[in-house]
Amino acid sequence: MPRIDAHLHVFTKVTPEFPREVTPICPAEREEPAEKLLDVMEKNQIDQAVLVQIGGTSIEYHSYLLHCLNSYPDRFLGIGVVPINHPDPAEQMSELADGTGIIGFRLFELGGPRDIFETKDVRDIQAYHIWKCAAEKDYVLWLYPRSIDAHLLPYLIQEFPQVRVVLNHLGMTPGKGKFNLDELGRPQIQVSGYNLNMHTTYRLARYENVSVHLSGQYAFSKQDYPYKDLAGWHHNLLNDFGVKRLMWATDFPWILEEPGYGELTSVIEELLPHLSESELADIMGGNAKRILRFPNRNT
Amino acid sequence: MKRPTPEQKRQWEEDGYLVFEDAIQGDQLKRLQSAFDYWAAECKDEWLDRVEAGEAAATFYDIPNPLEKDTIFIDIIDHPSYYGALMEFTEDDVILLGPQVRTVAPFPVSYTGWHPDVGKDNPLHIKVQIYVGDVPTNGGEFGFVPGSHKPDSGPYKRPLLQESMPGHKTFPGKAGTAIMFNSCGWHASMDNATDEPRKSIILIYEKRTPGRIGPEQYASISDHCQTPERRRLFSLPDLTS
Numbered sequence: 001m002p003r004i005d006a007h008l009h010v011f012t013k014v015t016p017e018f019p020r021e022v023t024p025i026c027p028a029e030r031e032e033p034a035e036k037l038l039d040v041m042e043k044n045q046i047d048q049a050v051l052v053q054i055g056g057t058s059i060e061y062h063s064y065l066l067h068c069l070n071s072y073p074d075r076f077l078g079i080g081v082v083p084i085n086h087p088d089p090a091e092q093m094s095e096l097a098d099g100t101g102i103i104g105f106r107l108f109e110l111g112g113p114r115d116i117f118e119t120k121d122v123r124d125i126q127a128y129h130i131w132k133c134a135a136e137k138d139y140v141l142w143l144y145p146r147s148i149d150a151h152l153l154p155y156l157i158q159e160f161p162q163v164r165v166v167l168n169h170l171g172m173t174p175g176k177g178k179f180n181l182d183e184l185g186r187p188q189i190q191v192s193g194y195n196l197n198m199h200t201t202y203r204l205a206r207y208e209n210v211s212v213h214l215s216g217q218y219a220f221s222k223q224d225y226p227y228k229d230l231a232g233w234h235h236n237l238l239n240d241f242g243v244k245r246l247m248w249a250t251d252f253p254w255i256l257e258e259p260g261y262g263e264l265t266s267v268i269e270e271l272l273p274h275l276s277e278s279e280l281a282d283i284m285g286g287n288a289k290r291i292l293r294f295p296n297r298n299t
Numbered sequence: 300m301k302r303p304t305p306e307q308k309r310q311w312e313e314d315g316y317l318v319f320e321d322a323i324q325g326d327q328l329k330r331l332q333s334a335f336d337y338w339a340a341e342c343k344d345e346w347l348d349r350v351e352a353g354e355a356a357a358t359f360y361d362i363p364n365p366l367e368k369d370t371i372f373i374d375i376i377d378h379p380s381y382y383g384a385l386m387e388f389t390e391d392d393v394i395l396l397g398p399q400v401r402t403v404a405p406f407p408v409s410y411t412g413w414h415p416d417v418g419k420d421n422p423l424h425i426k427v428q429i430y431v432g433d434v435p436t437n438g439g440e441f442g443f444v445p446g447s448h449k450p451d452s453g454p455y456k457r458p459l460l461q462e463s464m465p466g467h468k469t470f471p472g473k474a475g476t477a478i479m480f481n482s483c484g485w486h487a488s489m490d491n492a493t494d495e496p497r498k499s500i501i502l503i504y505e506k507r508t509p510g511r512i513g514p515e516q517y518a519s520i521s522d523h524c525q526t527p528e529r530r531r532l533f534s535l536p537d538l539t540s
Contacts, residue, residue, distance in 0.1 A: 114347060114350075114351065115343075115347055116357055116358065116404040116406065117404055117405075117496065146351075147350055147351060147352070147353040147357065148347075148350055148351040148357070150357050151357040151358060151404070151406065154406065154407040154408050155407065158407055173353065174353060175351065175352040175353015175354060176351045176352050176353070177352060178352065178353050190353075191353065192353065192354055196353065196354075196355065196356045196357075198411075199356035199357070199358045199359070199410045199411065200356065200357055200358060203358075203408040203409070203410070203411075203412065204408070205459055206408060206459045206460055239456075239457060240412070240457065240459075
């Protein structure tokens with residue numbers, strides 16, 4: 001069974017060939033190229049990976065992602081980004097995905113009523129047309145929504161039950177003002193001690209088309225690797241979603257320096273020590289291969 | 300104070316729950332509904348801000364510090380309809396852990412899955428859920444697995460669908476109904492397929508253990524606790540001490 005890293009980012013320095021936005025997390029001169037990733041993957045017996053767009057939502061900002069997918073078609077699948085206020089999201093989604101290796105799109109917001117009591121018609125949700133396109137074109141939706149949007153998810157999932165949905169980073173939904181960069185320049189999300197997502201995203205387990213990443217621990221934990229304070233969340237996700245709907249991921253490159261890519265390949269064994277060998281293999285790649293339809297790797 | 304009948308005591312031991320229909324009624328129920336609606340509306344914006352900040356769940360909210368907002372919320376804590384049963388089951392030594400004056404939004408998925416609140420080795424932990432509005436079938440009504448509080452019951456596993464829990468019973472009811480249950484038993488809020496929020500109050504009690512609740516916890520409502528019984532319930536010092 002392949003070992004697949006189901007969520008990470010690669011990018012180059014800003015160049016005319018590969019333009020991208022410059023942000024505190026991705027300064028203009030920083031580069032974390034696919035070849036560097038392939039090197040650490042090789043050293044840690046990881047076969048394939050999902051490259052998730054970083055550096056902007058426009059089509060031109062996807063240049064490096066498309067380049068990597070084209071260069072290593074048996075190693076990577078891609079997730080693009082489309083803004084929810086795009087005038088014609090289906091056009092951008094098709095242009096990015098058709099024959100490129102991009103299999104889906106990441107959303108950070110859904111754009112509906114902030115008040116759950118006012119959520120009446122799913123078509124009023126701004127991201128509705130993105131979901132509709134995903135349903136029609138069989139794209140995966142990759143979700144890391146804000147806290148205020150989490151209550152909209154079941155309405156969209158019920159409306160489009162054929163869409164494969166992947167909740168990023170333990171199903172967390174970051175609160176406004178709770179996102180920072182730590183001293184290593186990587187995301188740090190302040191979360192409540194009591195996991196509020198049990199009442200929203202974890203409840204989505206009843207929908208069989210919803211899967212969850214076991215990733216991003218470094219951003220939520222108040223402890224060092226292996227992030228034992230998050231073991232309970234992992235157990236809850238395992239209990240609710242079952243072993244066939246969880247996907248391991250590293251969120252490369254943010255973990256390269258601390259704790260290191262190699263350590264992350266053992267984080268599931270550390271946090272879910274009672275898994276059988278075959279269950280662990282499912283989470284470490286089997287599920288990603290099945291759910292995301294990874295091609296076989298050329299040998 | 301009305302003590303439970305032998306049949307109620309048997310049901311409590313066997314099934315782990317009791318239902319008190321019309322526990323709160325008439326003008327008292329109207330007053331409760333009015334206070335609930337007023338304070339739920341007053342507190343809603345602050346709750347939404349907390350949801351946005353990732354500090355509160357999006358699917359339900361509780362009125363903060365309800366006991367300080369209206370004395371009706373104090374008066375239901377030791378309401379005669381069910382207080383006798385609480386005293387009986389705790390051998391006349393019950394304390395209040397807290398009230399949850401809760402509005403649950405209509406939502407395709409219940410806000411909480413099947414669960415017990417405490418382990419079976421916990422001191423007797425009792426909840427009383429009072430419906431403030433009518434709660435129909437498929438309206439977020441309370442669900443319980445009779446007998447799941449017993450030491451030899453289970454093991455149980457949370458099912459994906461609320462209605463798939465083996466052996467469960469649901470409790471639709473009229474406004475004013477109170478459901479008392481042993482909270483080491485498995486329970487849930489069922490899905491709410493209606494357009495109406497579920498309005499209820501969940502009162503949490505426990506058999507007293509030393510130091511469980513300090514005297515400062517309810518000091519702000521001390522003036523409303525003038526009988527020795529009520530002061531013990533709220534873990535307040537005796538007025539004569």
